[in-house]
Every structure is written in structure tokens, then in C-alpha cells.
Amino acid sequence: MATETRRHGGKVVQSPLGVSVSLWLVPLSLCALCLLGVLAADGPKISAARNGTIRGRVELRRVVAPAERRPTVSDLGAPIARDLPDVLRSVVYLESAPRGAFETSEGGHAVMDQRNETFVPHVLAITTGTTVDFPNSDKFYHNVFSLSKTRPFDLGRYAAGNSRPVRFDRPGIVRVFCEIHSHMNAFILVFGHPFFAMTDAEGRYRIENAPPGTYGVIAWNEGTSSASKPVTVPDGGVAEMDFTIR
Amino acid sequence: MNVWSTTLGLALLSVASARAQTLPSEPIAVADGRVTIGGDVSATMGSSDPGFFDYTDYEHSALRMLRVDVSAAVNGGDHLSLLAELRTENLDSVQPYALYARIRPWTKRAFDIQVGRVPPTFGAFARRTYANDNPLIGYPLAYQYLTSLRPDALPASTDELLRKRSLGWLTRYSLGNAAADKGVPLVSAFRWDTGVQVHATAGVVNVTGAVTAGTVSNPLFSDDNNGRQVAGRIELRPVSALIVGASVARGPFVAVSAVRAALGDDSRAGEFTQTAWGADVEYSRGYYLLRVETIVSDWRLPIVKTPDLQLALRAVSTSAEGRYKIRPGLYAAARVDYLGFGDVAGSLITEPWDAPVTRVEVGGGYSIQRNLQLKVSYQYNHRDGGVLEQLAHLKAAQLVFWF
Numbered sequence: 001m002a003t004e005t006r007r008h009g010g011k012v013v014q015s016p017l018g019v020s021v022s023l024w025l026v027p028l029s030l031c032a033l034c035l036l037g038v039l040a041a042d043g044p045k046i047s048a049a050r051n052g053t054i055r056g057r058v059e060l061r062r063v064v065a066p067a068e069r070r071p072t073v074s075d076l077g078a079p080i081a082r083d084l085p086d087v088l089r090s091v092v093y094l095e096s097a098p099r100g101a102f103e104t105s106e107g108g109h110a111v112m113d114q115r116n117e118t119f120v121p122h123v124l125a126i127t128t129g130t131t132v133d134f135p136n137s138d139k140f141y142h143n144v145f146s147l148s149k150t151r152p153f154d155l156g157r158y159a160a161g162n163s164r165p166v167r168f169d170r171p172g173i174v175r176v177f178c179e180i181h182s183h184m185n186a187f188i189l190v191f192g193h194p195f196f197a198m199t200d201a202e203g204r205y206r207i208e209n210a211p212p213g214t215y216g217v218i219a220w221n222e223g224t225s226s227a228s229k230p231v232t233v234p235d236g237g238v239a240e241m242d243f244t245i246r
Numbered sequence: 247m248n249v250w251s252t253t254l255g256l257a258l259l260s261v262a263s264a265r266a267q268t269l270p271s272e273p274i275a276v277a278d279g280r281v282t283i284g285g286d287v288s289a290t291m292g293s294s295d296p297g298f299f300d301y302t303d304y305e306h307s308a309l310r311m312l313r314v315d316v317s318a319a320v321n322g323g324d325h326l327s328l329l330a331e332l333r334t335e336n337l338d339s340v341q342p343y344a345l346y347a348r349i350r351p352w353t354k355r356a357f358d359i360q361v362g363r364v365p366p367t368f369g370a371f372a373r374r375t376y377a378n379d380n381p382l383i384g385y386p387l388a389y390q391y392l393t394s395l396r397p398d399a400l401p402a403s404t405d406e407l408l409r410k411r412s413l414g415w416l417t418r419y420s421l422g423n424a425a426a427d428k429g430v431p432l433v434s435a436f437r438w439d440t441g442v443q444v445h446a447t448a449g450v451v452n453v454t455g456a457v458t459a460g461t462v463s464n465p466l467f468s469d470d471n472n473g474r475q476v477a478g479r480i481e482l483r484p485v486s487a488l489i490v491g492a493s494v495a496r497g498p499f500v501a502v503s504a505v506r507a508a509l510g511d512d513s514r515a516g517e518f519t520q521t522a523w524g525a526d527v528e529y530s531r532g533y534y535l536l537r538v539e540t541i542v543s544d545w546r547l548p549i550v551k552t553p554d555l556q557l558a559l560r561a562v563s564t565s566a567e568g569r570y571k572i573r574p575g576l577y578a579a580a581r582v583d584y585l586g587f588g589d590v591a592g593s594l595i596t597e598p599w600d601a602p603v604t605r606v607e608v609g610g611g612y613s614i615q616r617n618l619q620l621k622v623s624y625q626y627n628h629r630d631g632g633v634l635e636q637l638a639h640l641k642a643a644q645l646v647f648w649f
Contacts, residue, residue, distance in 0.1 A: 068275045070284040071319035073329045074373040077358035077445035141486045152574040156532040159486040
């Protein structure tokens with residue numbers, strides 16, 4: 001219970017996911033995600049008890065419009081049609097994780113495609129050690145880059161059919177952009193633990209294999225986070241928690 | 247002094263505001279996204295330039311300028327959009343830099359008609375003069391350096407023309423408008439022309455044609471010689487890495503009032519044209535970006551007193567620029583530029599009608615955040631002849647913000 005007191009009574013962990021409001025919040029977000037690791041050291045231990053599930057729904061009261069194309073005043077003709085990013089997907093994650101959750105990072109692969117002047121998916125949630133491939137599926141150049149402190153990178157220009165990988169070793173939020181098409185942007189949320197989930201088209205989420213215990217849970221959408229809500233995962237059971245992001 | 251205080255103030259404000267989360271990072275969208283508003287602000291502080299190498303008219307230097315552009319697009323449906331851009335330099339009056347309608351008759355075809363004050367058809371650089379598109383601070387000579395020619399005033403003889411070598415920033419002639427004023431660059435990067443433009447894309451080929459009131463060196467809002475310029479551009483993109491373009495433009499250059507002053511009547515006004523040819527190549531791959539552009543311009547002027555002028559006045563410019571990204575947010579860039587002029591025969595000497603200029607600019611940029619960038623550059627300028635200073639080592643810094 002000492003952990004619970006620390007987590008919910010007094011020492012409030014700042015939300016790390018306020019980045020879409022402005023990139024200047026990234027350092028704060030980084031600190032917050034780093035704090036996750038610190039808190040985890042005192043969190044509930046992974047034990048032989050049966051893991052449980054946290055599930056629920058995220059309701060978006062405020063839907064962020066996709067970034068518009070800058071006025072193409074200097075273009076000789078109208079720009080080509082583009083796809084719009086899916087800004088309705090949210091990420092739900094444990095604010096802190098059980099001790100030991102940070103020790104095993106298998107480093108998988110994920111893909112963020114560049115297709116019809118849109119990053120697909122628009123939001124990617126991964127664990128540290130994951131390598132993300134950035135294929136170019138358009139007939140023209142893109143130049144993927146990020147100035148995020150978590151993982152700055154610039155992949156340069158490469159043509160259709162080619163891909164460049166980036167490995168993410170630090171937790172945090174990475175804003176991804178295209179230098180050539182300023183309306184293209186995406187988020188990569190890098191977690192130091194595996195207890196997170198993306199919502200589906202109806203806003204439902206499901207975090208599996210959470211060890212029994214009480215955790216703070218946060219929902220995030222396009223840079224806006226909900227308040228942390230305490231959730232108790234029963235031994236082998238299911239905990240329900242809904243969120244509203246305004 | 248007030249301008250520079252304001253520049254510095256705005257620069258500091260932009261940094262402070264960015265930290266305070268108040269500046270937009272995306273275009274502003276209203277009316278359900280049907281109206282989008284973007285902006286470009288650049289504050290440039292540089293060395294004094296007594297040789298007037300970087301002046302864009304007799305009181306504005308490209309290396310000492312606060313430029314604010316606000317652009318807007320109004321989407322009127324699948325077939326029509328209205329585009330506009332307002333610009334002010336050093337907080338002078340606000341000018342409509344662009345104002346036109348874009349019509350797409352068939353939504354499934356990449357075919358557009360643009361009517362009004364339209365983007366330049368000719369050349370490659372003229373459509374990317376915004377500070378965030380320009381890897382350096384200075385402009386290519388062809389688009390900025392002011393020759394001694396004016397559309398509204400004429401030298402009576404080649405001797406008078408030769409006496410004005412290097413004085414394009416502020417020159418005066420004996421015929422036509424007697425007031426001192428700036429000359430014209432080969433292609434103006436500072437005004438857009440008014441007329442009708444047609445653009446089509448088919449596969450790797452982009453074709454553009456336009457009929458406008460002015461010429462590439464002297465774009466106009468209202469015509470001064472009852473003549474129309476015809477311009478065309480073809481652009482090939484055989485692979486993602488390569489863009490090859492060729493442009494041509496021809497139109498009456500000299501104002502009717504100046505023709506009348508030189509010849510006594512204006513019946514031949516249509517003969518005194520500017521004809522320009524351009525070729526440009528852009529190649530990029532990985533962290534490299536290379537651009538080369540050559541422009542040739544011929545002006546025909548009614549210079550009728552002895553020694554007179556029968557041939558066209560020719561100017562040739564070639565620039566090559568490159569950019570290399572060193573690491574995320576940091577790049578280095580360089581441009582080598584030469585502007586030469588054809589020989590004309592005066593009473594005593596045959597020499598280029600304006601003083602040739604060589605420019606080398608090196609610099610780089612650092613992105614403080616995605617849409618806030620600091621650039622620095624050093625510029626070497628050398629002019630071969632003329633009455634002004636022939637050498638200049640200029641340094642400049644520029645803060646760029648866009649949304």
C-alpha cells in the first residue's frame with residue numbers, strides 16, 4: 001500500500017502525453033515517462049498469481065481535426081488528393097508498471113507506412129527496443145524526421161518501395177513529420193513496459209496480462225491525456241474502466 | 247532603427263512565444279476546414295552592404311529584412327478555390343502578393359486554370375522564395391540582383407547605359423520617367439504577375455502556360471504597354487530523385503511612356519521585349535539536395551542616339567546550390583552564382599552593359615523546433631567593374647517561423 005499512497009496521494013505523476021499541444025512539452029513528457037521507470041521499482045511485483053485484464057472504452061468529447069495542408073499559393077496547380085489520418089484512436093496505458101516489467105524488452109518490429117501523404121498508422125504504441133520501419137508507398141519522395149528529444153532522427157529522402165528503420169530505446173513520445181509534406185504527422189508512444197493498448201474503431205481497449213494489483217491508468221488521444229484513474233486488477237479477473245477525454 | 251528594434255523584438259517574441267505554447271504549429275483552419283490560413287515570418291539581420299549587392303530596391307536589402315507573409319486558401323468545392331497572400335517587408339504597407347482563383351474543370355484530371363495574380367510560370371526558384379524553402383539567406387542573383395535596366399526609363403545611347411553599370415539599385419536615365427528608381431532583376435522574386443495560367447500533369451510530365459500583363463523581370467498588376475507576356479514551362483520527373491525543367495517567356499518590356507519618349511510615338515512598343523529562357527535541374531537523395539539553374543534573358547530597348555543599339559541586351563545567370571543534412575535539425579548549404587552581361591559598343595569602349603557579379607554563399611540552419619529555424623550565412627560578392635564597391639564580405643542571421 002505504500003506504493004498506492006505514493007502514487008495517488010500527494011506525489012502526482014505528470015501526464016507525459018501533452019505533446020500535440022506543443023513540442024515544448026516533450027521534455028516534461030520525457031521526465032514523466034522516466035518517472036514511470038522509477039515508480040515501477042516500487043510497484044507491485046510480478047508474482048505467480050494469475051494475470052488479469054483491464055478493459056473499457058475511451059470516449060472522445062473533443063475530436064482533433066487532422067492537420068490541414070498549408071495554403072498552396074505558390075503551386076502551379078491543385079495538390080493531389082490525400083488520405084486523412086485516423087485521429088480517433090487512443091492509447092490506454094498503465095501509469096506505472098509492476099517491478100520486472102521493464103527488464104524484458106524483446107525488441108520487436110513495427111511499421112509506420114507513408115501512403116497518400118499520410119502516416120499509417122497515425123499513432124503507434126511500442127515498447128522500448130522496438131524497431132519501426134518507415135516504408136515509402138507513394139510514388140514521390142518523403143523525408144521522415146523527428147526532433148523529439150526521445151529519439152531524434154532524419155531518414156533523408158528515399159523513393160517508393162524503400163524503407164528505413166529506426167530503433168527506439170528510450171521511453172517517451174516521438175512526434176514524426178515529413179519535411180516535404182508539412183501536413184504529415186504521426187505519434188509514436190514508446191513505453192518502458194508492455195501494459196498499454198490501442199483503442200479500436202469504437203474506442204474500446206483491452207490491456208491483457210496485467211499482474212494483480214492496483215495501478216494508475218491513463219488514456220491518451222492526440223496529445224491530450226485523461227487524469228490517472230486507479231484500477232485494481234483482480235487475480236485472474238477483469239477490471240473495467242472507462243475514460244472521457246475532453 | 248525602429249525596424250531593427252521591431253525585428254529583434256519579434257524574433258525574441260517568437261522564441262518566447264514558442265516556449266509559451268502560443269504560436270501555431272499547423273495552419274489555422276476555420277469553417278470546417280474550408281478556409282486555411284498559413285504564415286511565414288522571417289527576420290534577417292546582416293552586414294551593411296555599401297555595394298548594394300543584396301538590395302531588392304533602393305531601400306530594402308534581402309539581408310536586412312523583416313518579412314511577414316500570410317496566405318489563405320478558401321476551398322469553394324471540388325472545382326474552385328481562392329488563394330491569396332499578403333506580404334509586408336519591414337512593416338511597410340501590406341501588399342497583395344498573390345490573389346487568384348484556381349479552377350479545376352474536371353475533378354478526375356490534373357488540369358487547373360488559375361486566374362488573377364498567379365504564381366510565376368518561369369523558372370524554379372521564383373515559387374520557393376519563402377525563407378523556409380530557401381536553404382540560405384540570400385537569393386540567387388538572377389532573381390534578386392538589380393540590373394541597370396528599367397521599363398519606364400531609357401538611356402538615350404549606349405554610352406549612357408554604360409555609365410550606369412552597377413547602379414541598378416537606384417538609377418536614372420534621360421528618357422522616360424526622370425525620377426531615380428531601381429532596375430529590374432532577370433526574373434523578379436518579389437512580385438507576381440497578373441493573368442491566366444493553365445497547368446496540366448500527365449504521368450511524369452508537368453506543363454504550364456500563362457499569359458500575363460508584365461514580363462518575368464517586371465511583373466505587373468496593370469499593364470503599362472498593352473502587350474502580353476506568354477510564358478511556358480515543362481517539367482519532367484522521371485524518378486523521385488530528379489526534376490528537370492525548362493522555361494521560356496516573352497513579352498513587351500518597355501512601357502509605352504518610355505517608348506514614346508525615345509521614338510516620339512508608341513507604335514513600335516510591342517517590339518521592345520524581354521525574352522527569357524531557363525533550364526533547371528534538381529536532384530536529391532538521402533541527405534543531399536542539389537539544384538542548378540541557368541537563365542538567359544534578352545531585352546530589346548529603343549536606344550536610338552549614337553552610339554545606338556541594334557542587338558538585344560543579354561544577361562546570363564547560372565547558380566548551383568547544395569544542401570546536406572548533418573544530423574536531425576541541422577544542415578549545411580552553399581550556393582555558387584554568376585551573373586554575366588553581353589558586350590555593347592560605346593563611343594570609346596566595348597564592354598558588358600552591366601558589371602558582372604560573382605557570389606558565393608555558405609551557411610546552414612538549425613531547427614529549434616519543426617517550424618522555427620535559425621539560419622546563418624556568409625556571402626562573398628565580387629563585381630567586375632562599375633562605380634560602386636566591387637567586393638563585399640557579408641554575414642547574416644535569419645530567424646524563420648512558419649505555420
